[in-house]
Amino acid sequence: MSARVLIVDDLFPNLKLLETKLSLEYFDVVSAMNGPDALAICEKGLCDIVLLDVMMPGMDGFEVCRRIKTTPTTAHLPVVMVTALDQPSDRLRGLDAGADDFLTKPIDDTALFARVRSLVRLKAMTDELRTRAMASRDFGFGDPLAAAAxxxxxxxxxxxxxxxRASSERMAGALGQYHCVEVEADPQRALVRATEGHVDVAVVSLDLDGFDGLRLCSQLRSLDRTRGIPVVMVADAGDRDRIMRGLDLGVHDYLVRPVDRNELVARVRTQVRRKRFADSLRESVQASMELAVMDGLTGLHxxxxxxAHLAGLFAESTLRGRPVSVLLLDIDRFKSINDRFGHDAGDEVLRQFAERIRAHTRGIDVVARFGGEEIVVVVPDTGLDGAQQVAERIRERIEAMPFPIHGGTRAIDVTVSIGVAVRLPEDGGPAxxxxxxxxxxxxxxxEGRNRVVAAAA
Known part of the structure; x- marks a missing residue:
């Protein structure tokens, strides 16, 4: 998988060395020799991942990382900090700044390529969601990227x-200060829990007794119901090959024993943030898609x-030789409701009107606001007589109960007129x-309103 990698280092030989290595692996490379230039490249969207040196004059790598991760337009970018510092406190400082991983100099090429590919793959999974979610701002949902940051x-x-037991208790104790933690020793039961429960992150030991923990990681990454759960591997220091294999399988992160409790907390926090970022984007996309086909006032289509839907139903009806009917409903003298009681009252009536119609239609029926106070009900697999019966039930329901307005402080009588038609062989289309x-x-x-009239065959 190719990607554009931003290398940030104030030493030119280091830049050229990393650039050569990554170019040979078919990555596109851009470079910066200081923090402000790196931030400018990120904000312009010119990179997919950042390899960031820690020790730089002026703005150091920790501050650059913090700014990347707290800016809504760049918070999604994976950041790998490259440093000669190898103390747990240094890693923790970087993770607290939002870094996705650390590579210690001298850099192991295999680890470098595996980590870059893994993070780029994870980023690619959310890029399309980011693009589509930004459209949700046009529907008044606010900025989903700012909320994620x-x-x-x-x-x-x-x-x-x-x-x-000792290991799981230490991890549960460290994580339990910030999260709700469940511990499972049996990998098969763990898979069932992940499938049935609402798990945000799975932390999996690779050294399970009689079972390959990497297989569980693979199952979690492959099943539809668990594919969105970030997985963090816990491995022994000498288990480098399986760690690299896990990253190739799509595992999100890893820790090496002995596990530093602060690093564990920081890495899990990063995965929780990343998952919630993707979830919020997905929700924004779904909400905007629904709003694009929903009427904001009535909640109808x-x-x-x-x-779009009627055209499909009409074509299917023609193909199968099955009937499809349409009800067109219009509130009687709706203008006088607005004139006498105000447009707010008119809106209340429209919302209740829609609710009563929904209550007397089937799930397969299409109920949509046609315009103004007119509503269309499409009734598949129903002839003219059946459609008239549906229309009459709705008419009776509208007439039978007054409509509360002004927050329920008063009520008014409302009636509806309904026109009904069924598809005929000579109909050229839905129009x-x-x-x-x-x-x-x-x-x-x-003919006097408050009645149902069927179109002549």
Missing amino acids: AETGQNARLLVVDDR NRRYLD SLLKRADTALYRAKE
């Missing part, structure tokens, strides 16, 4: 899979959805079916 990464549900329903509705209005 402010995430604390705490109060998550964690699953620790380790059959070493809108005209755009109706036009002609809707036209005949509209003609029937017009007749219902002319």
Whole structure:
């Protein structure tokens, strides 16, 4: 997988060495020799991952990383800090700044390439979501990236899979200060828990008795219901080959025994933040998709959805020789409601009108706001007689109960006129079916309102 890697180092020989290594692995490389230039490249979207030297004059790597991770437009970028510092306190400082990993000089090429590919792969999974989620701002949802950048990464549900009691208790004790932790010694039961429960991060020991922990990691990454759960491996220092294999399988992060409790907490926090970032993007996309086809006032489908869906139902009805009917409903004298009681009251009536219609239609029926106070109900696999019965039930329900307005302080009587039409062989498309329903509705209005009229065959 190719990607654009930003190398940040104030020493030119270090830049050229890393650039040569990564270019030979078919990565595109850009470089910066100080923090401000690196931030500018990130903000312009010119890189997919950052390899960041810690020891730089002026703005050091920790500060550069912190700024990348707290800026909404760059918080998604993976940052690997490259340093000669190898103390746990140094790693912890970088992880607290938001770094995704540390590589210690001299850099092991295999570890470098495996980590870069792993992080780039994880980033690619959210890039499309980021692009689509940004459109949600146009629907008034706010900025999903800003919300993600402010995430604390705490109060998550964690699953620790380790059959070493002392080890699992230490990890649970460290993580339990910030999260809800469940411990499972049996890998098969752990997989079931992850599948059935709401797990935010799984911490998996690779050294399970009689079972390859890497296989559990692979299962978690491959199953539909667990694929979105970040997985953190815990391995022995000499288990380098399996760590590299795990990263190739898509495992998100790893720790080497003896596990530093502060590093464990920091790495898990990073994974929680990353998962919630992806979840928030996904929710924004879903919400914007729903809003694109929903009417904001009534909660019904809108005209755009109706036009697309009715065309499909009409074509299917023609192909299968099955009936499809349409009800066109219009509140009687709705303008007078707005004039007498105000537009807020009119909106209250429309919302309740939509609710009553929904209550008397099936799940397979399409209910959509056609425009103004008009609502269309598409009734598949239903002939004219059946559609008239549905329309009459709705009409009776509207007339039977007054509509509360002004927050329930008063109520008014409302009636509805309904035109009904069924698809005919000569109908050229949905437009002609809707036209005949509209003609029937017009007749219902002319004949005194508060009635159902069916279009002539």
